Amino acid sequence: MPEGHVLHRLARLHQRRYGGQPVRVGSPQGRFSEGAAAVDGRVLRRADAWGKHLFHHYEPGLVVHVHLGIYGAFSEFGLDGDGPPDPVGQVRMRMLGTDYGTDLRGPMVCEVIDEGGVAGVLDRLGPDPLRADADPEAARTRVGRSRRSIGSLLMDQSVFAGVGNIYRSEVLFRHGIDPARPGTSIDAAEFDAIWADLVALMKIGQRRGQIVVVRPEDDHGAPSYRAGRPRTYVYRRAGEACRICGSPVLTTELEGRNLFWCPSCQS
Missing domain, CATH: 1.10.8.50 (Helicase, Ruva Protein; domain 3)
Structure with missing residues (x-):
């Protein structure tokens, strides 16, 4: 299972790739179709992580919550004039920005929650050594x-x-x-x-x-x-x-x- 530094690296990468712009979100596999539709085309305000949890905060107050678990992984690809590549395998969530796209496969959790739901997740977690606001x-x-x-x-x-x-x-x-x-x-x-x-x-x-x-x-x-x-x-x-x-x-x-x-x- 990926340890916390992996999720923080992903949060930073996704902030650089997609932050501050509308993001197309879909679910080629179909298991996240309803959640993808809720955030599709919305602006990604920020991406952050706490422990092994990744959060994509979209306007207006919707959050994609991801926990990779044992098998989950993101794979990235560039976008050109030919459009995104065809999905390979069981892609739970696909994000498309201006210049890059990423596919998520095999996560333990991939859901849309609100900020109250984020607070509920964080209430179950201890301090994260990688967060500047961590209180040990x-x-x-x-x-x-x-x-x-x-x-x-x-x-x-x-x-x-x-x-x-x-x-x-x-x-x-x-x-x-x-x-x-x-x-x-x-x-x-x-x-x-x-x-x-x-x-x-x-x-x-x-x-x-x-x-x-x-x-x-x-x-x-x-x-x-x-x-x-x-x-x-x-x-x-x-x-x-x-x-x-x-x-x-x-x-x-x-x-x-x-x-x-x-x-x-x-x-």
Whole structure:
């Protein structure tokens, strides 16, 4: 599932491509026909993101809300005198601006809501490290009062919006924190360090379009878990040697997702 930096990159891109102009919106697949008709031809006032949620705000007060889920993705194309290309596959939503178009396939959520509906979505989310208006105090309070593991809390979107499996595993490694520790055991200095690191790392991801978590001095040795991806410390490296101490990286399933950690560096 895409992590929060992906949605923020999309929001910035869509603001540049379509913001301030009328946008043609359709649903070649047909599953979003009613919603597309409601915003078709309206001016896109702004595109923004909170956590893993993308919002297209149209005049007058209509909002397309997208959550990509596991399979959702946007693909972009340029427009020329020949018009847009024929849709390929199950295109839930197609947007056409002046110079560019984009197709959305396979989202978990694609719906039209109003500003009240947006507020309802945001009420369910914790602070987003990528937002300038983020206030980590709510997350600090939730963590400090919870007996749930910090590994679980970091993936809870009502606590930390936008943090996914990679950032979860990697930020805990970077700070030597056992993912099984309860939230009540995370002191103020540890929380502040985790939050500050998430802000910094996710900003790098937003800027570069890749999750970069390994410090330059550690960026050597065994290749990444996938060609073309930056190295990670522990994510998807189960059984391999830790880049710092050489101990085998461990993995377990936590609330339906695979968690990775080093038992020595995160003791």
